[in-house]
Amino acid sequence: MSADDFIVTPWRVEGKIDYDKLIKQFGTEKITNDLLNRVTKLAGEDHFMLRRGIFFSHRDLKTILDEYEKGNKFFLYTGRGPSGHTHIGHLVPWVFAKWLQDKFNVNMYFQLTDDEKFYSKQDLSLEETKKFAYENALDFIALGFKPENTKIIIDTENIQTLYPIAAQVAKKINFSNTKAVFGFTNDTNIGMIFYTSLQSAPCFIEDKPVLIPLGVDQDPHFRLTRDVAPKIGKLKPALIHNIMIPSLQGPGGKMSASEENTTIYTTDSPEVVKKKISKYAFSGGQPDVEQHRKEGGNPDIDVSYQYLRIFFEPDDNALKKIHDDYKSGKMLTGELKEILIEKINNFLKIHQENREKARDKIDKFLFEN
Ligand code: TRP
Secondary structure (H helix, E strand, O other): OOOOEEEEEOOOOEEEOOOHHHHHOOOOOOOHHHHHHHHHHHHOOOOOHOOOEEEEEEHHHHHHHHHHHHOOOOOEEEEOOOOOOHHHHHHHHHHHHHHHHHHHHOOOEEOOOOHHHHHOOOOOOOHHHHHHHHHHHHHHHHHOOOOOOEEEEOOOOOHHHHHHHHHHHOOOOOHHHHHHHHOOOOOHHHHHHHHHHHHHHHHOOOOOOEEEEHHHHHHHHHHHHHHHHHOOOOOOOOEEEOOOOOOEEEEEEEEOOOOOOOOOEOOOOHHHOOOOOOHHOOOOOOOOOOHHHOOOOOOOOOHHHHHHHHHOOHHHHHHHHHHHHHHHHOHHHHHHHHHHHHHHHHHHHHHHHHHHHHHHHHHHHEEEO
């Protein structure tokens, strides 16, 4: 792979991603200013993740808004493959989905694919992925969702509901379709080959248009779903894509929940957060203070700055000041890291309290077949 090559698939993300190129490769549409303004107008306020291009691309978002304006509500759907504890990158589409739900007053479904991670990870048992499904559900609930309009689907628990829908989808996807989209080979296990039909199923759980906020790496599944939809008399799911959240080691990959030192987990203690950021967060700063003061840092590649931009500093003025001070050399890498550490730890303190409270509420969220 040469320096400017990149790969984005649901199970592998590598290289430095050129998002304009990716939009062309995937055949999605860029979120234009017009579209952004329309969302803002309908929602009654804007969201920093839209404003900053964290959500940068979509499929059929216009149709969702057209229908909504006519009084036809959509519903929201997103999900998580429970391969480990939740890390802060996972929260990006969930927090945005919560905002959409509040502003548009719509139902939300959250799918936990314990089967998928069992199929795709050599070293995980089905018991382990199921255990993580319940753990990840706590993080989702902790963001403030309400059981009245939010349901959590766990594949192995809710297969009774999912299977008849998945069967409709599966019949319309042939082996060469999945091979073309995912690069499957003769030794790919057949669970993986069937799996897209299960991730498609929640799209058709209500007879309404669906909007899916998701990491762009998940787009290929729904490309297949969208091809199938009209063939089974259903509406195509609409998507709104977020960029991949860089790992602590820097741009060029998403955070993987499986590698301890590349990731901040929602369960990390303040000490662990401090250590991980101080020690591992890739810096756009200069090798020594003197040079840094003279030449300044590069916020574009600095992971601490990027985490503030993507999630932890919603205030544009505060973010700009950090950006400018870092770039001019006035702010040192250590100081930037301190800001981020404090922001993360403040967030996690509340999140971890809510996460514990969620243990008593989880039953109300679980989808009943
Ligand atoms: N495959 C996703 C993952 O590995 C989980 C998932 C299931 C999902 N349904 C989804 C993600 C819908 C986004 C939207 O994380």
